[in-house]
Amino acid sequence: MATRLLVRRIWAVSVKDSRRLPAAAASLSSSSSSRSSSLSTSVHTRSFLSPSRSLLLSSHRCISFNVQDNDDFTERVINSDLPVLVDFHAQWCGPCKILGPRLEKAVAKQKGRVAMAKVDIDDHTDLAIEYGVSAVPTVIAMRGGDIIDKFVGIKDEDQLDSFVNKLIGQ
Amino acid sequence: MPPVENDNAQIKARLQEFIDSNLVVIFSKSYCPYCKKVKELFKELNVACEAMELDLIENGSSYQDVLMEMTGQKTVPNVFVNKTHVGGCDKTIQAHKDGYLQQLLGAESTAYDYDLIVIGGGSGGLACSKEAAALGKKVMVLDYVVPTPLGTSWGLGGTCVNVGCIPKKLMHQTAMLHTALEDARKFGWEFSEAVNHNWETMKSAVNNYIGSLNWGYRVALRDKNVTYMNSYAEFVEPHKIKATTKRGKEMFHTAAKFVLATGERPRYLGIPGDKEYCITSDDLFYLSYCPGKTLVIGASYVALECGGFLAGLGLDVTIMVRSILLRGFDQDMANRAGDHMETYGIKFIRKFVPIKIEQLEAGTPGRLKVTAKSTETDEIIEGEYNTVLIAVGRDACTGNIGLDKAGVFVNPKNGKIPVNDEEQTNIPHIYAIGDILEGKWELTPVAIQAGRLLARRLFAGSSEKCDYVNVPTTVFTPLEYGSCGLSEEKAIELYGEENLEIFHSLFWPLEYTIPNRDNNRCYAKIICNKLDNERVIGFHYLGPNAGEVTQGFGVAMKCGATKQQLDSTIGIHPTCAEIFTTMEVTKRSGGDIKQTGC
Incomplete structure (x- = not known):
């Protein structure tokens, strides 16, 4: 358990780094996709961590996802075992472009205890209308198919952290 | 009190029409629980009913008085089915119970979604x-x-x-x-x-x-x-x-x-290559690339506005015109707006219509060859453009x-x-x-x-109709054109030239003086009906912020503004709109309309 926590902590740090440095993110993803080559070229600490990191990476990919359609929403949001943040956003919305990455970061910090679903309101208008979205970005926190919390507009990183913490009951 | 009787007759006619043209009519008040109950009954029966909420309409109490006269019932709900008076809530529910309602609704009663x-x-x-x-x-x-x-x-x-x-x-x-x-x-x-x-x-x-x-x-x-x-x-x-x-x-x-x-x-031309290679205003606003050298076909306001702003972006723009600019608008104003566009760098090809569009090279933008024919002679011309925009009507x-x-x-x-x-x-x-x-x-x-x-x-139950007279509007050509009321042509046609007094003036917006541009281009004109107290029946403005200027004068015209009232209005200095408070030169006098100083 202690090692798992340690790995998670290191993972959180490396995610932070990769967000800041696109080049680092690229090398990270390439190291996970072609592990054999990365093993030989990576520095010692990295090769030591890479198997578990790639495992977490794949689970991270599931944790933040774009909703495909209503059925997908039902399956991965309403029926989700994890609490889910639903980010209703639009291509034409400037603030959404700022909030989206911040939200992903806040979710990543929770190390798999919360998922994030992204809904483009122009592609999935019915969903947005059904969930009462009037302006974007609108973020809805759901647990067991119920709406627990909601906010509209931009929030800073600390506010997002506390919003997410509240959802997972911390 | 004769006017009241008159009103009542009108109300009665309206009520009768309302009753006659709907299967189920409920005269109701929005807060009345019995009215709600009746409406729910018809909803259950899946019968569309028209309710007139007497507390929400103007003169609701007069309507109620007339209903009293017609039915002997003053209270609401007052229900009519198939032009027959049924009564209030209790009577309607009773009618439903004993089948009278169904009988009135008839076998063919239709319920719509x-x-x-x-x-x-x-x-x-x-x-x-x-x-x-x-x-x-x-x-x-x-x-x-x-x-x-x-x-x-x-x-x-x-x-x-x-x-x-x-x-x-x-x-x-x-x-x-x-x-x-x-x-x-x-x-x-x-x-x-x-x-x-x-x-x-x-x-x-x-x-x-x-x-x-x-x-x-x-x-x-x-x-x-x-x-x-x-x-x-x-x-x-x-x-x-x-x-x-x-x-x-x-x-x-x-x-x-x-x-x-x-x-x-948008209408297409029906010539080879139009739908394949040309764009319309429907495409222009979503075009992923700069259109480059552009030919605009048509002289509608869509054509002049699009040609105008493309030229304003610095593009090479040509407008091909079959006959006149801005058909239906005041032609004096249309030509002045067009003349300004020429000084603005837009080329006009007049009295030509395209007959063929060919693609020389695909691309974003590509290259197109346009072949056009004179409307008067057999002359054929060709031209090469990156984009051809069709704006010949809708x-x-x-x-x-x-x-x-x-x-x-x-x-x-x-x-x-x-x-x-x-x-x-x-x-x-x-x-x-x-x-x-x-x-x-x-x-x-x-x-x-x-x-x-x-x-x-x-x-x-309202009776207010849309008034299509004295509608102000603005064409957003590079020099904007705002108008309200009649064009000079239409006014002459309706009232005769001798019964009109047309005041006009050129003006030079203060903000144009330092850049020293567009001198004696901006123009104001009002058309007044001499037979009706010199009432303003046509308002025309060519200059900056035409929409903002014209809107207020539109209100004045709705109020029946006369020339004398414009004269007695104090202008705001220094603005463009103030010109309308100091118009002295009539068109028939041929007097000098160039502006000098304050």
């Missing part, structure tokens, strides 16, 4: 549907954008929001900023020589704004409880439409009443919505729908508003007004 179906989610359709829903009606709106031949498509809101007023004015603003940048140096602003425009940035910004408006409309429909379908609607029966989604899924819906608000789409979208199945008369010559002064077609339960109307203004605010008032007449 909706009180109102609006076909077309543009300015008019949305306004009408929201108003009807706010009056408690069950309303559906269907909107569907058929993509252009080049595949351009857009969201909810109709022409104005997506491919008209909104993107047009934002791009006009883009062009005006270019002029402002040039002027700025004269006012002492210093910045590096190179000033470039990025089409992609402008296009994305404009499209993003439109995206937010589309969403706003969708939310407004939800909030007002209007059912919205992104489907193509066509009549299959007089009270039934087929709605087809993008994926081809079909559904059928019925309604007691319909409003047609399908709008218009066609009403009335051809493929099954109007024949509903029996609605459409003018076969232009596809327009004639309506009476209450926007009613030849089929009593089908109405039409907006650009598809014959002989009416094609303007968003007119459609909105008509739609809203129509809903109030249909569902709230």
